Structures are given as structure tokens and as C-alpha cells.
Amino acid sequence: MSAAAERSGNTPIEPDRLDPFSTPREVDRVFGHDAAAAEFESALRSGRMHHAWLLVGPEGVGKATLAYRFARTVLAHREAAEDAQDVPGEHPLFRKVAGLSHPNLLLIRRSWIEKTKRYSQWISVDEVRRLRAFLGNTAGEGTWRVVIVDRADELNQNAANALLKALEEPPPRTLFLLISNAEGRLPVTIRSRTRVLRVPGLDDEPLGQAVRAALDRDGVRADAKDLALALALSQGSERRALELVSSKGIDLYDQILETVAALPDLDGGALHKQAERLSGVNDTERLELYLALLLGLMERLIRFTATGEGATEAERKLAKRFVSKNNLAQWAEAWEALSEAKSEAFALNLDRSLLVLNAWFRLQHLTEEHPV
Incomplete structure (x- = not known):
């Protein structure tokens, strides 16, 4: 059994999980996105934090991994955090976020349909309505609530409208992190209420570092020749490189x-x-x-x-x-x-x-x- 499988045995099923690798929330290091991380952390330290961020970029480049890192930083109250590993993997907060058990974190995604044994094609309005109870709860004094929408371009129209209402009047110290592979699919009304953070494809060196770290972390072996070709074909996407060498x-x-x-x-x-x-x-x-x-x-x-x-x-x-x-x-x-x-x-x-x-x-x- 892979390391990822051992860690994730009791966690909810991931719609976009690349088996046998760890999910983004289980990854404790981000490679190659220093500029994006610095932009977010600068806003946090300034005390003028925008309540909604739209992380946009190609598939598999680390947007979700970055979003979970932001979530951990905010939930840990590390407003002076500068290090990408500000919440280490052995920290209790890290484990709560990885298991989606932190009370101040809500993940909105496509839901599992038990009848068909498949994931829904779109994020439904019922999934977004979970925001009502989550945002209605009183967070502890000085603490944040974080909502991650993965992926925002999979919201159906009713779900997008419901999310828009929450974005228009969020409670204090609420942070929305929207992840998108296709910014153009999102309604302009949602895009206009977010701060866009561009997350580009990885350069060669951080791409190689990210892929090798994933292989080591989850105990997956890859032929050196295949790995070199996978990196060359991945076009800056860690996920694409891992798909190539593992499937x-x-x-x-x-x-x-x-x-x-x-x-x-x-x-x-x-x-x-x-x-x-x-x-x-x-x-x-x-x-x-x-x-x-x-x-x-x-x-x-x-x-x-x-x-x-x-x-x-x-x-x-x-x-x-x-x-x-x-x-x-x-x-x-x-x-x-x-x-x-x-x-x-x-x-x-x-x-x-x-x-x-x-x-x-x-x-x-x-x-x-x-x-x-």
C-alpha cells in the first residue's frame, strides 16, 4: 500500500485524486510558486486581506496545494508567516486540514452519488448551501474561516449564484480560495469579486523537484528514462508528469x-x-x-x-x-x-x-x- 493510501484510508473520496499519490491537502511543500505565495502573504501581513482569491492556472501545476498552504497559514494565525513550510506536516493543524476535520475549514467540490457510484459532473447548489451553516457558526475570537472551492469552474449556474451571495456579504475574517483551470467559465460577477492570483506552469527545476518529491513521498518507483520523458512532455504540470510515469x-x-x-x-x-x-x-x-x-x-x-x-x-x-x-x-x-x-x-x-x-x-x- 502506498504512503498516500495509508494516510487517506479514512478520509473522504477525492473527485480528482491521482492514485496512488497524496492529495494536495496532504502535501507539506510547494515548489516553484514563490511569487504567488509572496503576493498572498504580503496581503495577509498588511492587514488588508482581500476576502476572496481566485487561483488560476493550468491543470496540475500546484494551485490546490498552494490553496491548502494558504489555508493552513491563515488558520494558524501566522500573520507574519514568510516561510512556505510555516505549518509543518507533523503539526496537529496540518493533520486536521489534511483530514478535512478542522472546524474552520470547508471544502466545496463535486459530490459523490452513491446510486451511480460516480461523482456528479458539476458542483451542485446543495453543496454550496453548506456555506449557510458554516458561515453562520461563530468562529473563535480573532480566528479565520476558510472556504476552498475546488474547482470553481465546475459550479453549475444555481451553485454559482449561491456562491455569489456569500461572496457579496462575507462575515468578518472569512477567506474564500477559489481554484480554477478555466477562468473564462466563471461568471463575470464572481470573477469581479475576487483577487486573481496567477499560478503558471512550473519551470524545469521546480517541476523536477515537485515530481521527485511526490514519488519519494508516496513510495512510487519510476524508470529514469521514463521520468525524463515525462518531465519533458508535462508542459510544467506536476500532475501530468506523475500521470505519465504511474499509469x-x-x-x-x-x-x-x-x-x-x-x-x-x-x-x-x-x-x-x-x-x-x-x-x-x-x-x-x-x-x-x-x-x-x-x-x-x-x-x-x-x-x-x-x-x-x-x-x-x-x-x-x-x-x-x-x-x-x-x-x-x-x-x-x-x-x-x-x-x-x-x-x-x-x-x-x-x-x-x-x-x-x-x-x-x-x-x-x-x-x-x-x-x-
Whole structure:
């Protein structure tokens, strides 16, 4: 059993948990976000703390880990805190936050539906209504109450409206930490009542530190070659790198690379089987990883052609075969179309196998009609 599993045996199920790794609230160190941490802590020390912060950035870069660190700092009353590890892992407060048992902390997220044995697609208004009782309780004198919404872009309309009311008239010393991968999906009314904190993708050094720390912490072994490739493909996302080394993600990437290398030829039978394997009810995370890897590959081919930077050695060979200054715009359009199709398919629960097939048919058409 992994270290994360041992620690989390009695805690609620995490909707976005990457098994077998620790959840963000169980992680006691943040890597590479010193500027964001300094901005938050400066506001806290100033005594003019904004009551709501919107942490925005790509998936898996450490937004939630940062939010829980902020929560611990505030709940510990460390208003002069400057160190990223101001509440160490062995501290009782750390353990309470990790177990979601601190009375002054509320986590709002998608709920587990026992009947279907699945998580709800959106954060419901009933989940947000838990705020009434939480904010109605009297906190101890001088203490804070912290509400974490993970992820805010998963609020349905009624839930967003309910949250907005709480943001408009919060009790004193209440802190809202909203986490979002897609700021544009949030209503303007909510965004306008928050202070936006940008959390960018990790640079190479802190990315490597974060990934190796996670592997060590949770007792997961990774082949050195696979780890190096995972870091190169992760685009600054710790989660993406961990997915690649822990869930046969490297094999998935190799399959994508081989399919691209064969273009404009496509093995129809193999492609349909692949699409079917990725489209099951329980295959959502693997499909998301597959599409993220395909989009990431396309992005690196485009960037390498435009700037001469980025991409692995194998990808550079593909870029020279398929992408040029003459068809760069068409590749960019294909990337944008696939990104939009992916978002639409997941939001509207459309046919996912068709999403995969259409992505490859578009690339086939692109390499046929716009050769280098």
C-alpha cells in the first residue's frame, strides 16, 4: 500500500485524486510558486486581506496545494508567516486540514452519488448551501474561516449564484480560495469579486523537484528514462508528469507518436479499437490524458516550427516532416478545433469515440492537403 493510501484510508473520496499519490491537502511543500505565495502573504501581513482569491492556472501545476498552504497559514494565525513550510506536516493543524476535520475549514467540490457510484459532473447548489451553516457558526475570537472551492469552474449556474451571495456579504475574517483551470467559465460577477492570483506552469527545476518529491513521498518507483520523458512532455504540470510515469502514460504517448509518424496513412481497425478503449464510462481520466498528450504534441510541433525551441528529438523529426511556415496556420487551426471539440464533448457528454476519430481524421486531412 502506498504512503498516500495509508494516510487517506479514512478520509473522504477525492473527485480528482491521482492514485496512488497524496492529495494536495496532504502535501507539506510547494515548489516553484514563490511569487504567488509572496503576493498572498504580503496581503495577509498588511492587514488588508482581500476576502476572496481566485487561483488560476493550468491543470496540475500546484494551485490546490498552494490553496491548502494558504489555508493552513491563515488558520494558524501566522500573520507574519514568510516561510512556505510555516505549518509543518507533523503539526496537529496540518493533520486536521489534511483530514478535512478542522472546524474552520470547508471544502466545496463535486459530490459523490452513491446510486451511480460516480461523482456528479458539476458542483451542485446543495453543496454550496453548506456555506449557510458554516458561515453562520461563530468562529473563535480573532480566528479565520476558510472556504476552498475546488474547482470553481465546475459550479453549475444555481451553485454559482449561491456562491455569489456569500461572496457579496462575507462575515468578518472569512477567506474564500477559489481554484480554477478555466477562468473564462466563471461568471463575470464572481470573477469581479475576487483577487486573481496567477499560478503558471512550473519551470524545469521546480517541476523536477515537485515530481521527485511526490514519488519519494508516496513510495512510487519510476524508470529514469521514463521520468525524463515525462518531465519533458508535462508542459510544467506536476500532475501530468506523475500521470505519465504511474499509469502507463508513456505507452499512450508512444502510441500517439507512432500514429502521427504514419500519417497520412491511418490503420482504421486499430484506430477504432483505440477509440473504443478510451470511450468507456470509467475511462474518462485516460481519455483526458490521451487528448492532452495529443494536443501537447501538436503544440510542440507548432512551437518548434515557429521558434526552433521545444520538442523532443523524435518530435523535431516529425515537425520537419509535417509542419512548415506554409502550413503553420492550418496546424494552429487544427489544434484550436480539437481543443474546442474536447471541451464541448466533455461539457455536453457527446460521443467520445467520435471525438478521438475526428481528431485523427482532421490530422490525416491536414497532412494530405497541406504537405510540407
